[in-house]
Amino acid sequence: MRHLKLIKKAKAGNKEAFEKLLSLYSDRLYRTAYLYAGNREDALDIVQETSYKAFLAIGKLKENTYFLTWLTRILINSAYDLKKKQKKDIPLEYVSDLPSNKNQSTVEHIDLVRAVNGLRDTYRDAIILFYYHDLPIKEISKIMDIPENTVKTYLQRGKKQLKTILEGVGCNEGKAISRKI
Known part of the structure; x- marks a missing residue:
């Protein structure tokens, strides 16, 4: 529960505590940002923008235990803001840098990112938060500000759509998703 003490200090204006909190969650923030941006530079921009917005608004955080949920929501909104500004597809030259815990080939990375x-958007958010961050349905519903049953529906429909897309390109990941469903 050390992070709760850091959150309290950060809310009180302690910059060092806020920096420690960001460093605790930096890998998770970067991975999520990368999934939205598709390349390293934009992902880092999203994380930086998220950090800035969170620093300015840390005093508005109501429940300290939901710090990560609150921070993830800021990150998702920052990612959408960046995508609106850019209005472009994912550049494939950066896809090989996709952070992953699995030993996948570059082609599978490209297929999965695509x-x-x-x-x-709603399906993608639910899929990323559930499968990449292993968040429970309840927390995802708070991040997305929707009922839990809607999250379940988004996950079900998103998996079905992913399965169709990935099997269509002959990706092994599509076969793996097919077995999990």
Whole structure:
């Protein structure tokens, strides 16, 4: 529960505590930003923008236990803001840098990134938060500000759409998703 003490200090204006909190969650923030941006530079921009917005608004955080949920929501909004500004597809030259815990080939990375980014925004958000961050349905519903059953529906529809997309390109990941469903 050390992070709760850091959150309290950060809310009180302690910059060092806020920096420690960001460093605790930096890998998770970067991975999420990368999934939205598709390249390293934009992902870092999203994380930087998220950090700035969070620093300015830390005093407005109501529940300290939901710090990560609050921070993730800021990150998602920052990612959408960047995408609106850029209005472009994912440049494929950066896809090989996709951070992953699995030993996948570059082609599978490309297919997976394209498939995830091809999903409806709501489905993509639910898929990323559930499968990449292992967040429970309840927390995802708070981040997305929707009912839990809607999250379940988005996950079900998103998986179905991912399965179709990935099997269509002959990706092994599509076969793996097919077995999990």
